[in-house]
Structures are given as C-alpha cells and as structure tokens.
Amino acid sequence: GDSVTQMEGPVTLSEEAFLTINCTYTATGYPSLFWYVQYPGEGLQLLLKATKADDKGSNKGFEATYRKETTSFHLEKGSVQVSDSAVYFCALSANFGNEKLTFGTGTRLTIIP
C-alpha cells in the first residue's frame, strides 16, 4: 500500500540556519504530494503541494520538489525563524478517487534564537 517515510525528529536548529526535512514515498501511479504544518495546539495547515513530477511547491520561504526518480519530496528553507517551530508532515494522495491522505510520522522542528 501507499506509505510515506519522514526523517526522525526532533530537529533543533538555530535561527537563520538552513533546514532540510527528508521525505520519501511509496505509491502506485502518480500521487499528489503535500507538506502540512501543525503549530502547537492547532490543526494542520497545508504548507505546499506538488501534483506532478518536477513540480516545485513553495510557500512562506519553504520549498519542495517532486522527484519521481528518487520518490522524494524533501522540504527546505534557506533561513529558519523561531516562528517556524512546529511539527511538519509529509503526505500523499493517490488520486485514484480514493481520496485519503496518507501521512508520514511528522517531524518536530524547534528553532532556538
């Protein structure tokens, strides 16, 4: 079945550091890929998405590129801020009419000033 594997957390970085959170997936066909963010005490918010190979999703300085050859969708940001502290989830949707999102286990990110 479909699955998403994320790098284990927690991740702690200093402000202005470069961020990479790795995500790889297993799916049949051509899934859509997503990054969601969950701030403390809140629900999940869509951060960015990509629907086909080589698409780059971007939002709030975060980027991720859909790499079909490596089945990856790594999240990057060039200079993180304290306000980026949250849990980040990689997810996929198989686009076959079965609309469920399959999530990775989440990566907790803490940015220290």
Added chain:
Amino acid sequence: DTAVSQTPKYLVTQMGNDKSIKCEQNLGHDTMYWYKQDSKKFLKIMFSYNNKELIINETVPNRFSPKSPDKAHLNLHINSLELGDSAVYFCASSQFERASYGYTFGSGTRLTVV
C-alpha cells in the same frame, strides 16, 4: 468565518461513557473525513464520507460510528469509551476528485478518557 469547525475542543470523560464530536464545514466541499492523531503525533484516517455516503472505513472498532446528516456535517459518536481512545481527533474536508487541492482541517478535539 471558520472553514472547518469542530466541537468541543476539549473533552474529558470517564471510561465506559458515550460521547459525540461534531464537525461542520462551510467550504461547499462534498467530502469529509475523520483522522485520529495519537500521542506520538501519528495521523491515521478513520472514515471518509462523500455527499453523505461512507466511502472509506478503515479498521476502526465498531464503537466508533460516524454520521453525516448532510454534506456539510460529519459527526463522530463513540460508545463505551476506553483509555486507548484518548487522542486528538481531526475533522477535514475536500472536494471529491480534487485530491490534489489538499484538505482543510479543523483545529481538533482533544479527547481524554480517564
């Protein structure tokens, strides 16, 4: 206006009780979901309804019963609550066959069974 709203936000109850969580969306979406997030933050789908019809029913104890009176509402009723039911439950919505658009999530209901 809140797009996907859940009530209550917090729910503390004793083992063996029956409780309900309500969810409403005002986005005009036709598909709604319930997800369970455990203490390690892992998210797993429980149910999905499209236009009031059940389309996804993962391996969930039959003590959990979803009800969708219309496409804007999806409630979750839980009978005979157990300690292991303690979790955060998220409602979400999307437009069917538009999975690439992503979901909109509610802010969650933290259920604590004591």
